[in-house]
Amino acid sequence: MSGPEIPPAAGPASITDLRQHLLTRLANSNLEDLFRVRILSRTETPPDDAALSVSDRGTTLVVESVGAADAMHRALLRSWQELFEAGQREEQLLEELAINWESLQALYDLSGDLQAGLGKDEVLHRILQRAVAGVKEGSALLLLTRNGQLTPIAGFNAELPTTMPSDGGLMQAVVTGQQAIVLSGSTRIAERCSPEAVWAGAYGLAMAPIVGPRRGLFGMIVVWSFDSRARFNSHLIRLLEALGHQSALILESDRLTRTLRESERLRSEVQIGSLIQQMLLMSEAPRRHQRFDVGVVNMASQAVDGDFVDLYAGEDGRLEVVVGDVMGKGIPAALIGAATKTHLLRSTAELRCLPGGQDGVLAEVVNRTAQRMTARLMALERFVTLAIVQLDPEARVVRWVDCGHPAILHYCASTGTVATLKGEGLPLGVLESEVYTEMSRPLQPGDALLFYSDGVTEAANAEGEMFGEQRLADLLAARAAESTAAILTEVRTAIIAFTGKQRFADDFTCIAVRFLPEGEWPVHSSTLRIPAVLDKLGEFHNWCEEFLRGPESDMDSDTADLVHLALTEALTNAIRHSCEENPARSVQIYAVSCKDGWIFEIEDDGVEWEGTVEAEPAFDGSKSGGFGLFILEQVMDQRAVTRLAQGLNRLILKRYRNRIETGNSL
Amino acid sequence: MNLTTETIGNVVVVTLPGETLDAGNTKPLKDELTAVLQPGAKLVFDLSQLRFVDSSGLGLLLSSLRQVHNTGGDLKLCGMNKAVRALFELVRMHRVFEIFATRDEARASYGS
Numbered sequence: 056m057s058g059p060e061i062p063p064a065a066g067p068a069s070i071t072d073l074r075q076h077l078l079t080r081l082a083n084s085n086l087e088d089l090f091r092v093r094i095l096s097r098t099e100t101p102p103d104d105a106a107l108s109v110s111d112r113g114t115t116l117v118v119e120s121v122g123a124a125d126a127m128h129r130a131l132l133r134s135w136q137e138l139f140e141a142g143q144r145e146e147q148l149l150e151e152l153a154i155n156w157e158s159l160q161a162l163y164d165l166s167g168d169l170q171a172g173l174g175k176d177e178v179l180h181r182i183l184q185r186a187v188a189g190v191k192e193g194s195a196l197l198l199l200t201r202n203g204q205l206t207p208i209a210g211f212n213a214e215l216p217t218t219m220p221s222d223g224g225l226m227q228a229v230v231t232g233q234q235a236i237v238l239s240g241s242t243r244i245a246e247r248c249s250p251e252a253v254w255a256g257a258y259g260l261a262m263a264p265i266v267g268p269r270r271g272l273f274g275m276i277v278v279w280s281f282d283s284r285a286r287f288n289s290h291l292i293r294l295l296e297a298l299g300h301q302s303a304l305i306l307e308s309d310r311l312t313r314t315l316r317e318s319e320r321l322r323s324e325v326q327i328g329s330l331i332q333q334m335l336l337m338s339e340a341p342r343r344h345q346r347f348d349v350g351v352v353n354m355a356s357q358a359v360d361g362d363f364v365d366l367y368a369g370e371d372g373r374l375e376v377v378v379g380d381v382m383g384k385g386i387p388a389a390l391i392g393a394a395t396k397t398h399l400l401r402s403t404a405e406l407r408c409l410p411g412g413q414d415g416v417l418a419e420v421v422n423r424t425a426q427r428m429t430a431r432l433m434a435l436e437r438f439v440t441l442a443i444v445q446l447d448p449e450a451r452v453v454r455w456v457d458c459g460h461p462a463i464l465h466y467c468a469s470t471g472t473v474a475t476l477k478g479e480g481l482p483l484g485v486l487e488s489e490v491y492t493e494m495s496r497p498l499q500p501g502d503a504l505l506f507y508s509d510g511v512t513e514a515a516n517a518e519g520e521m522f523g524e525q526r527l528a529d530l531l532a533a534r535a536a537e538s539t540a541a542i543l544t545e546v547r548t549a550i551i552a553f554t555g556k557q558r559f560a561d562d563f564t565c566i567a568v569r570f571l572p573e574g575e576w577p578v579h580s581s582t583l584r585i586p587a588v589l590d591k592l593g594e595f596h597n598w599c600e601e602f603l604r605g606p607e608s609d610m611d612s613d614t615a616d617l618v619h620l621a622l623t624e625a626l627t628n629a630i631r632h633s634c635e636e637n638p639a640r641s642v643q644i645y646a647v648s649c650k651d652g653w654i655f656e657i658e659d660d661g662v663e664w665e666g667t668v669e670a671e672p673a674f675d676g677s678k679s680g681g682f683g684l685f686i687l688e689q690v691m692d693q694r695a696v697t698r699l700a701q702g703l704n705r706l707i708l709k710r711y712r713n714r715i716e717t718g719n720s721l
Numbered sequence: 722m723n724l725t726t727e728t729i730g731n732v733v734v735v736t737l738p739g740e741t742l743d744a745g746n747t748k749p750l751k752d753e754l755t756a757v758l759q760p761g762a763k764l765v766f767d768l769s770q771l772r773f774v775d776s777s778g779l780g781l782l783l784s785s786l787r788q789v790h791n792t793g794g795d796l797k798l799c800g801m802n803k804a805v806r807a808l809f810e811l812v813r814m815h816r817v818f819e820i821f822a823t824r825d826e827a828r829a830s831y832g833s
Contacts, residue, residue, distance in 0.1 A: 589743075589745035591745075592741070592745040593745070596741055596743075596773060613803075613807065616804040620773075620807070620811070623744075623773075624775060624776055627743070627775065674816075676786065676787070676814065676817035676818075677787070678783075679780035679781070679783045680776075682776040682780070682812045686776060686808075686811060690811070
């Protein structure tokens with residue numbers, strides 16, 4: 056072999072493995088005198104005439120011709136490289152599969168642990184064990200928020216520090232964004248971490264927040280490894296997020312149990328039941344994401360029932376929505392709803408290796424779920440209606456499988472008409488031989504879908520007339536161009552007006568999804584969350600300046616002045632009236648700049664808006680108040696507020712770039 | 722907060738402190754202003770330090786204006802930046818307040 060012997064590179068394992076692979080191949084083929092294989096130092100760039108150059112996360116391997124290598128030799132070399140990469144991919148897939156199984160098994164075992172009456176600490180320890188199970192030489196730490204500070208509670212393969220040393224702001228980023236992060240490669244971690252951090256010098260690092268209901272942050276799970284073979288990727292993140300969710304459930308249920316004991320007065324089963332429902336059956340509200348605007352409202356009836364929804368936004372831009380209803384009421388129905396969701400998740404994970412966006416996968420998910428559940432549902436004499444819908448913005452198609460669920464409304468922007476997505480499948484638990492089929496139809500930007508539980512269409516007025524699907528379709532068509540907040544508020548207002556009642560006999564669940572028209576596709580976005588106190592407005596003003604006057608937002612200075620003012624009014628209103636200036640509550644503002652203009656979503660976890668009407672402003676200066684709402688109306692072109700199923704108020708504000716002046720002559 | 726005031730002749734010029742006047746800080750300022758909102762006072766509020774005012778801040782200015790008007794005094798404003806001016810124009814308060822570019826112009830308008 057020619058060339059100096061190179062010490063094993065500090066870089067990714069696959070590059071050193073590739074080097075070894077090529078050296079062996081060259082030796083076996085007696086070609087070692089024709090090529091020199093080496094790993095470049097960080098400052099070197101690959102030579103132009105290299106026969107092969109492969110980079111992976113900053114480490115580069117090159118193969119240079121030193122003898123009389125010809126085109127055939129070079130082709131042989133490339134085929135060896137491709138073979139090696141195929142092997143690596145296969146290994147990775149197998150590993151991902153293992154991780155998926157791990158996450159599913161975790162969900163099952165944990166619910167079993169809880170039922171077995173294990174203590175909270177023991178269950179949390181098991182969560183950590185699960186978190187590192189797929190990570191070579193992994194360590195994990197569970198931190199909980201105590202008096203506003205992240206405090207280490209449990210460790211796995213790690214000493215429990217008494218206080219958390221500064222980590223260079225990474226943990227803060229996870230807390231603020233309430234989003235998991237993953238870093239791999241020692242250099243990247245060293246760049247982002249302070250040397251005092253427990254995981255300083257790690258090769259891979261992942262952090263996931265533990266987010267409870269109403270967005271309260273319980274803490275976070277941190278996993279790291281000093282072993283360069285450990286894989287830190289999106290699958291690990293998904294596992295950590297699932298475990299984080301489980302931890303939140305455990306902590307919340309523990310907190311509730313203690314509260315119940317301490318208060319000495321048992322709350323009614325209804326309250327506990329509706330909590331189960333909110334936590335297990337109602338999904339988190341997904342943000343407006345790249346291509347969709349999504350909103351979920353739920354008005355719980357007095358009784359617990361088995362309505363459930365799930366929303367999954369895939370990394371590839373697709374959105375999946377599951378809506379279902381279990382026959383019957385009470386906690387058993389709620390638990391069957393939760394079990395159905397778990398089985399769907401399990402079937403989906405099993406099929407995750409299939410290429411995405413492919414026809415027939417949804418049907419397979421439902422058929423596997425049906426196989427798992429039908430016999431047991433029949434034994435329990437229960438059935439579940441279900442629809443699973445996938446919106447694919449790339450293929451511009453909506454696919455769905457229907458299991459006896461009420462129709463889903465589809466507003467088509469191009470024709471201005473509303474169609475229904477409906478299949479002929481029976482509910483789960485009716486017939487063991489039932490085979491579910493998938494249907495699809497085109498989906499275009501500007502289209503909107505409305506999912507609803509039968510409580511919506513069956514809401515009746517004093518004469519016994521039902522609200523019905525047609526009224527719902529008309530509302531959808533009228534509001535589809537605005538926002539899901541506008542659609543959902545309109546539905547709610549219309550039903551209250553129709554029935555003359557604020558409360559319903561049946562649960563009332565509605566999900567609206569808009570496939571954003573191209574003019575609303577985010578070009579730039581930013582999020583800020585502050586505690587609901589007016590002292591924190593300074594932070595908001597700084598963020599405002601940065602977003603509104605930054606080059607990406609492309610907003611002229613006069614507009615920025617007015618929008619800043621209007622947002623201040625909206626935020627102040629949320630802090631004062633909805634959150635009652637309670638620092639335990641928070642207000643979040645999500646801003647998007649797009650082709651049409653700017654969209655702002657302001658969410659708070661305060662009390663439900665009563666729709667109090669602010670006093671009329673006095674333009675002669677005789678009254679000091681009443682200008683807030685007037686300012687919002689003047690500055691913004693669209694405004695809608697809705698109460699989301701997760702106990703959040705969401706206010707949507709839009710300002711167009713090219714606005715039609717409203718003739719506000721001064 | 723420390724209010725900077727300057728008395729020239731019978732006119733009191735008050736420099737409103739801070740960069741923003743919003744719902745988060747109108748209350749303390751309101752308390753401080755009671756000292757200068759004397760019956761019959763001839764006041765100029767210099768807003769040149771302020772980068773941003775919201776409707777709460779505007780409300781404080783309006784209540785101050787009413788208070789001095791009721792006792793035969795007056796309140797004039799000066800030193801508004803573009804953003805603050807935008808608020809006044811949006812809610813038409815530029816027709817309620819007398820607004821001047823500089824504190825000298827505002828003071829001179831009292832004829833002293």
